[in-house]
Amino acid sequence: NAGVMQNPRHLVRRRGQEARLRCSPMKGHSHVYWYRQLPEEGLKFMVYLQKENIIDESGMPKERFSAEFPKEGPSILRIQQVVRGDSAAYFCASSPPILSSADTQYFGPGTRLTVL
Amino acid sequence: KQEVTQIPAALSVPEGENLVLNCSFTDSAIYNLQWFRQDPGKGLTSLLLIQSSQREQTSGRLNASLDKSSGRSTLYIAASQPGDSATYLCAASNQAGTALIFGKGTTLSVSS
Numbered sequence: 289n290a291g292v293m294q295n296p297r298h299l300v301r302r303r304g305q306e307a308r309l310r311c312s313p314m315k316g317h318s319h320v321y322w323y324r325q326l327p328e329e330g331l332k333f334m335v336y337l338q339k340e341n342i343i344d345e346s347g348m349p350k351e352r353f354s355a356e357f358p359k360e361g362p363s364i365l366r367i368q369q370v371v372r373g374d375s376a377a378y379f380c381a382s383s384p385p386i387l388s389s390a391d392t393q394y395f396g397p398g399t400r401l402t403v404l
Numbered sequence: 405k406q407e408v409t410q411i412p413a414a415l416s417v418p419e420g421e422n423l424v425l426n427c428s429f430t431d432s433a434i435y436n437l438q439w440f441r442q443d444p445g446k447g448l449t450s451l452l453l454i455q456s457s458q459r460e461q462t463s464g465r466l467n468a469s470l471d472k473s474s475g476r477s478t479l480y481i482a483a484s485q486p487g488d489s490a491t492y493l494c495a496a497s498n499q500a501g502t503a504l505i506f507g508k509g510t511t512l513s514v515s516s
Contacts, residue, residue: 292447321503330408330508331448331493344502379447387501389436389455395448 290315292382292396300402307367307374309399313382320363321393322355325377337363370403377401406431408496410507417484418515425479425510427494432472435501439468439479440493442509448493452479484514 293312301307313320322334336344337357348355352370357363367374377400381393407430417423429437436455440448452461452468454477460469467480481488491511495504 323504323506331495331504331506333503333505336502344500347503381448389457389497389501390453391501392438392450392453393504394450395440397447400445 292380292394294378294380294396294399296399297397298400298402300404301370302404303371304369307370307401309365309367309378309380309401310362311365311380311382311396312362313380314394316384317382317394318385319383319387320357321381321383322363322365323379323381325379325398327376331379334365367401370401372403375401375403406434406496406498406505408494408505408507410492410494410510412510413508414511414513416513416515419484419486421484421514422480422482423484423512425481425492425494425512427477427479427507429475429477429496429505431496432475433499434472435497435499437468437470437477438495438497438504439466439477440495442491442493444491451492481512484512486514486516488512489514 320337323331325331333347335355352368354366377398379398381395383393409428411426438453439451454461454470465482470477491509493509494507
């Protein structure tokens with residue numbers, strides 16, 4: 289049973305370009321979460337999605353960032369017009385369709401974004 | 405707003421020592437409390453999850469406790485080994501169970 293998959297693992301972009309990060313949840317999971325880990329900082333929650341719905345985007349920056357989880361295919365975190373401050377590790381996690389307090393989130397290996 | 409703090413930020417111990425990592429949180433209305441391990445350049449591995457109604461969980465040499473009234477959790481590692489060297493992250497789940505609020509972690513180094 290494959291775990292959470294993220295690609296690419298490393299992404300280099302120049303300032304002003306767009307970054308697209310992909311996440312495929314574990315088989316049978318329909319909830320996806322995105323977190324960002326800035327250098328010397330802890331992981332920060334960004335957004336929580338279910339298929340075709342954004343449930344909680346309270347951690348998303350107001351501009352340039354968007355996320356989707358279409359009916360078919362992976363979840364996408366999109367960063368437009370990247371700036372150097374966007375350089376970070378972006379982690380995706382997934383969880384089963386019915387959440388209980390005993391359920392953890394399963395994390396992918398992360399995408400490390402470097403903005404030149 | 406929930407805040408999670410971990411002390412110490414870094415810890416170095418010789419192999420075989422028992423050790424305790426500390427985590428504190430400001431809002432006791434949590435869904436659960438989790439401990440993760442992160443190796444350099446890697447993702448997170450879940451170690452232990454304590455539901456809000458529970459007091460502790462154990463897995464092998466690891467034991468985690470939860471005291472909601474004082475806003476504290478501890479991770480106890482018995483008989484530490486060099487392979488335990490990693491960053492340990494504490495995370496409190498928000499009341500809805502939809503987001504994890506992480507501390508900055510404790511980086512553990514176990515020398516042989």
